[in-house]
Amino acid sequence: MTAPVAGETTDAPLAQVSPFLDLVAAPFTLPRSRVLVLAQPGAAGLGATSLRICLAEYERSLAECTVFEELSVIDGQGRPLPVTRVLPHRIEFGEGAATLTFAGPHALSIGTPGDASLELRATPRGAAAQVVPIGPGASVLIDFADRATIVPSTQHADHEEKTAALWTDWLARCPRVRDDLQAMTAFCWWVLGANIVELPGQGSARAVVPSKIGYVGLWQWDAYFIAVGLRHGDPELAREQLDLAFRFPSANGQLPDVVHDEGVLASSDDLPPHDLETLRRHGSAVADPDVPVALTKPPLAAWALAKVLEASASDSDADADPAWADAAWDTIARSQAWWFAEADSDGDGMPEYGHPYSSGLDDSPIFDGPLPLATPDLGAYLVLQDRELARHYAAAGDAEAAHRHTARSDATLARLLQMWDPALGQFVAHSGDQRIRSYTAVSLLPLLTGDLPAALTDGLVAALSDPRQFGTPWGVPTVATADPDFSPERMWRGPVWLNINALLVDGLRRSGFASEATELAERTVALVLHGGGPHEYFNPLTGQKALTATTSFGWSAALFVDLAVQLS
Structure with missing residues (x-):
């Protein structure tokens, strides 16, 4: 230095x-x-x-x-x-x-x-x-x-x-962490400050974008991960990210994929023609150009809001408006209802992704087949979100709403468990009757429910340490290393992403595997140190930035900060 x-x-x-x-x-x-x-x-x-x-x-x-x-x-x-x-x-x-x-x-x-x-x-x-x-x-x-x-x-x-x-002044807000993590934490905090922009028409609101190099806008789930890191030093700015993400729900409750300089991206009507052609090639039942495909991001809003409000409550300098928080919970409840009312094309009670963009995993091999697609990660997020909503409404004294969200989370968990394939030993995505056999990190994310049968949990935890599955030295590859679709450099087809690692750290803790959670957190911060910074994604075999990954990436910086605080 x-x-x-x-x-x-x-x-x-x-x-x-x-x-x-x-x-x-x-x-x-x-x-x-x-x-x-x-x-x-x-x-x-x-x-x-x-x-x-x-x-x-x-x-x-x-x-x-x-x-x-x-x-x-x-x-x-x-x-x-x-x-x-x-x-x-x-x-x-x-x-x-x-x-x-x-x-x-x-x-x-x-x-x-x-x-x-x-x-x-x-x-x-x-x-x-x-x-x-x-x-x-x-x-x-x-x-x-x-x-x-x-x-x-x-x-x-x-x-x-x-x-x-x-x-x-900005760097003074950087959290104090373990000595070996402090310099990188300071740089990640700098990245979060460097990525602040003002969006036209949004007043003085500050959007922390994924990267000023290539990703200038507020993507919904990026905002959630970024807020989780910001809460440790600037809870007010963390709330601003959620406020922007929640500011433009549609009439039926859907939250947009992106809030950007020209408005919002919430429908395939806003996509270039080649994206719709991709949907047609995949055989999507919703690729008809006269029937727009809704574009959103995974339902992690309640997960993020609960963490941000917890930090705000413990920060003497924070000024979290209870009315704003209540409105945010109600916006999330409407968004959750949208998933079940509008994104369940076959009516089986398990919502689906109608477009790869809505999953955030744009290039994952699970989307090589037909759409819409029911996936275990979406099921897990919906279970978790309904449980957070139930917790909020119970605390607010609304027993009826709390019961409604609890009942739906239980029903979704039951349907999620039906996605387990005992022959493969993994959760499997499906489109109608067609099961997608690609073994990807989405199969691991049901750990977030913290409520899987012991045999299933043990199998997923074992997969995390198996070198032929997800046990690489640098964290969790997005596709199992022995899967034919594994590529260590290609976006969501093998590289390590900090958001997947961080979600699995949370899932391991919720599932009772505290030491395994700490070990994965340690490997994740070691990856960023080894790779030289909070890049968009990393080669799981070398631990270096993947060739096409963006640098100074917002959620990687924020989640490094969050993990460093946890480990300290």
């Missing part, structure tokens, strides 16, 4: 995060800002003599939203100064000969503290380079709210001080 330099003794939290800020896996950015400063594609950040600047936008790649293809600071001899250090509040060029910082969320400030004359060379996307002089002790401002206009400035030191104060 890089030690603080002279004059930075008060910047210890900023210096702790500095080694992770490589401008590749972690961009230079600011909470609430869409501006990203990154290394050139394929280049390292430290030592780079040219950077690029992008604006994070919904469903647009970095290449599409690049503003400056190249940005360099040039010395008096015409040589570009290399990046020599990155801190949360500034990028240093040439050992501090020039620095770059934020001037609020919509602008960057570049200046020199010394007596040298420098130049800023900036190449807008698709245009010729602009060369702007920076005199001794002077600075320039790049204003992205005004078409990336470059203008002289005299407030560079003030901008840097305010940016440092903002990040210092």
Whole structure:
């Protein structure tokens, strides 16, 4: 880890995060800002003599939203100064000969503290380079709210001080954990702050997006996992994530898949034509373009809300509005009713996923067959959600509602147990009479009910340690290693995802396997340490970031924080 330099003794939290800020896996950015400063594609950040600047936008790649293809600071001899250090509040060029910082969320400030004359060379996307002089002790401002206009400035030191104060305040909220986990926890907390954006039309609400690199929006179950991590240091921001996720239910109670810059994504009507064609190829009974497919995410809302409210109740600084919490529970109850009323196409009492997006497991081999699909993970989530709702309504004195949710959870559990295949020794998804034999992590998630017969629980726990099933050194692969569909690099077909590991840690504890839960939690935090950060997903054989995974990923950061707190 890089030690603080002279004059930075008060910047210890900023210096702790500095080694992770490589401008590749972690961009230079600011909470609430869409501006990203990154290394050139394929280049390292430290030592780079040219950077690029992008604006994070919904469903647009970095290449599409690049503003400056190249940005360099040039010395008096015409040589570009290399990046020599990155801190949360500034990028240093040439050992501090020039620095770059934020001037609020919509602008960057570049200046020199010394007596040298420098130049800023900036190449807008698709245009010729602009060369702007920076005199001794002077600075320039790049204003992205005004078409990336470059203008002289005299407030560079003030901008840097305010940016440092903002990040210092944010990092001060980082939970204290075990010494060996503290530095990574601080970086994961930085990731959560770095991924804050404001969504148009939502007032001052702060959405912690999955990643400003590729996932700019509030996905429903991402919001749940992110809130679970945020609750340890910022319960108010955790509640904001749930508030945004609950803000746009449909008339029949369905919660949208995504809240984004242009509205919400709640139906296949909002999807491009090739996605509907995929549904048709899968033989979906709901792929008719005249019958839109609802798009949502797994029902983990009550699971997340209960954890966030528990943290809020124990935080003297938190101000959880009881009326807001009651409204949130009622929104969840309506969403739960939607699953049973609108997502049970065959009327057997077990709701189904009508689209892979609604499962969150977009590329899982369980969706290689027909749709809609009843799956053991969905059954487990519904059991858990009805039980949390029953607990809430019982505490609120509504015995009738508590009984209704308890009865439905019991009935769903009975139907979930019918998905057990004794010959295969696993829970099996099915579409109508067709059973899906792919052995995936969804078969393990009934552990979340904490109420399986002992023989079934023992079998699932054994599978977690069996190297031919889910016993890899780095946690739980999303497909069993001996399954023909296993691929260590392909999204939901083998890589380890922190949300699956974290749910299974919870499930093991609920099922009475506390030591196994702790062991899986330890392997999960070890994976992030070994892999170099909270990536989207990891190769289960090497423990490294999978090639196509996004970096600085929100729920991975949040769940690392949550597991680190548990282990500490």
